[in-house]
Amino acid sequence: MKRTLTVCPYCGVGCTFYLVSDGGRLVGVEPSTTSPVNRGGLCVKGWNAYAFVHHPDRLTTPLMRRDGVLQPASWNEALNLVVERLQAVQETHGKDAVMFASSAKATNEENFLLMKLARAVFGTNNIDHCARLCHSSTVTGLAETFGSGAMTNSISCFDQTDVILVIGSNTTEQHPLIGSRILNAVRNGTRLIVADNRRIRLARHAALHLRHKNGSDVALLNGMMHVIIAEGLADREFIANRTENYDALAGSVTDWTPERTAAATGLSADKIIAAARMYAGAGRAMIVYSMGITQHSHGVDNVRCIASLAMLTGNVGRLGTGVNPLRGQNNVQGGCDMGALPDLYSGYQKVSDPLMRDKFARAWGVSSLPSEPGLPLTRAMDTASEGRLHGMFIMGENPMLSDPDQGHVRKVLENLELLVVQDIFLTETAAVADIVLPAACFAEKEGTFTSTERRVQRLHKAVEPPGQARADWKIICDIAERAGYEGMRYSSPAEILDEAASLTPIYGGIIYKRLDAPGLQWPCPDQEHPGTPIMHLDRFSRGLGHFTPVSHRLPAELPDEQYPFVLTTGRTYFHWHTGSMTRRTHLLAREEPCSFIELHPDDAAMIGIRNRDMLLVSSRRGEIRTEARMTEMVIPGVLFMPFHFAEGAANALTNNVLDPESSIPEFKVCAVRLEKIP
């Protein structure tokens, strides 16, 4: 019986636990009782995080498509073919004809290496990962307003605040060990405002529940700011000393009277005023948000409004305050930090900056690096269908289920000249690949993950990978070597993080020997620095906080006669994203075994549907069959659907309309119609 301390592979909270193994097999988990994050508890996914690791579906050998069928191959054959064909695509169509998709499930070291592989070895900035689908709006919006696109405060701040505004985050289900802190805070006297038209669990504990219309967040936030300014509740001193462009913001919200806001949001004016007073009247107030804010065609504007609301009331840079975007994946913060982004190197250093290019080129021993920002993941499918992208290398992502407009994604992936997928299971995406590389999962390798509160923590190897599967970082190094690049030889992930730290100022002091539990929170510029629990203490990362006025824009596709319902998509508590791990975990799969759609009983009655009837749901992109779940969780006219299920895939319906600045898709609003299947 052996215990190995590691970090949970599911959400971004950063809970740590021990994997219990016996004879080389995992048999359970035990939560860390000293972790300042999870304090001895875990959520149901954490308690079951061991359970998929030895599943018989794990990929154990490289696969190559021969005669139309994926067949076992040797590593030598598979890796040689990967390099040969990537190079062939580039020779025929140019360097930018290939794209690399990195993974928020992989370690910091692996994300750093894949972006290095793309840029230094294959000469393209076409590198991105699923942060594009979740918090790219945050990265863009908070970089502009604060100078840093990460959670400003720490998870411990939830214990020390007077008011929490949760907007667009189902925290108890998606970040359960933060959600539970919010529940505890409320029991200890913190007042809670929930802005979300789903009746999520937190709403049962809220002093105010604002069920505003989907896509009306800018109106709501502008309306709240109007009330705060009109009633003299703004923090004049903070605004004067710490911010710029206030007058423009104040001017832009002048017209957002409670009455106008009420009309735009569907809320009563009284509730808007009460929310503004409660938030602005608190000594310390925190804002928590997630995909309900970011996944809109105006996601960046939503984030700007949130930043403005916090600055307007001086709720930044102090204990128990802040703007707290909850990062979804275990290492989506790290994926961004490590530069798995088309326009940024690690540490958010711009590829368009010649000094940065020169710094990285010298460190990596190459004569030059590409200067033009690469493709965002969400534009890759259109670029491929336009004939400008011909090969993709996808590590640990499953766009066939996770990206919007599945029909389009399928057509594109099937028509690529080359699709390489590196994963732990034969996902829906891997199933259409030309070459599949079997990877080690979180329990089978060393590395670091960075949690939502910017906490870098080590994971440790508990068991061997199955069959011939290898850690992602080793596979990437092998590919670089075969492509003729000699600058990717490492004896361990620690050496990779050393290199990343030497090139990444916010990680400058983060090295393995300092990463005993509970890890370090960046910015941590040097090896004497203790890490940063709260950002923007005396000054914002960019100097002064910048108010950006924002106009309200409607979602791209609203209901009409043909498609009369709003569909909003998300996740359930029991599954993770495309279900490759959780649907192979007995208890989790038992809880939510199949695709479903939530609809209000009034809507169900109107079209003659009973609970668990099978429905045909159609949008302008596609149609699926799924099971009806009648619930007052949703308001009439709005449907909710999780995207975990290959059969009844929500993303066959969603709309790949993008925020113009962040390229995030509008997962939260599209128009659909329902029909009962006889």
Added chain:
Amino acid sequence: MKLLTPELLDAFFATLSQRWELRLPILLPDGTRIIGSLIDGRLALHGGAVSGKPTAAFFPQQSTLLSVTDGTVEETPSPPPLFIVGFTPSDLASLRFIDRFFADGWRDDLYFTLRENAAIAALSGYCGLGGALIPLAGGDCDLEFFWDRSSWLVIAYSETGKKLIEDLPDAARTEVVELLRQTTPSLPDENETVIRAASLLLRADRVPDSFWAEIGDRCIACTGCNLACPTCTCFGVQDWRSANKTERSRMWDSCQLDGFMREAGGHNPLGSEAERTRRRIHHKLAADPQKWGEISCFLCGRCDAVCPTGIGILAVAGEIVARFA
């Protein structure tokens, strides 16, 4: 009664390790204290109840029931003899409870294969958290290690136990143990008073549904209460099939999950968090006293420690007594 001085502990356990697989209270790298192997952390006999279900030694979170390859059932190798140290008197009561449960009606071979191959040692005396007194176990185990603030006094309760310590010197001063042996049954325990009062209120149907709705609203269905509880014994079963192999295993289940009682047709008699939370507490405090003649919560405090929202059994019992007594 034998004497084991702190400086001889390492040698004592090293000798035992030649014949037994040792599981001892250890401090893991981040300070988490559990019962485990010395290769994972240093010995930590002091500190009271360890975290984690102590009965997991015999009923692990996941275990293989059956493995069939090419139509042939694989032989399961006999487990090595286990020597487990670290049960508190409360943990021993839990073990006694589930021993009876797993033997009742049908006999759980998997459990008893491990259980009957193990020797168990309790920890008591002034070795609780911050030096707090842990009452004398007085039996239900092979050995008891009693910390008298300077040495371990070791008491054997079985033939196996006697053999394990036969080479240790006799203890000269044993008065403290004798004193505790006489006073332990009358030591007051506030938690026990609360849990018994809550049990009576539940059995008298004095706790309204609205209370369970409130508690249920705070349940995030993490299942930790069940997974940490030494008397929770529910498990699920899964089959993993590949080309030539089928492996059947069981894993800890939780009555806090919707799927635990959901019928195939979709109806669920425990279809809300309120009903499930009510059932969890009722089972321990009302149903088990009827079936087994005793409350099946032995006040180890683990569910209260792992619950992220403060609705472990002691916390809930406390609220019941405060509001409905």
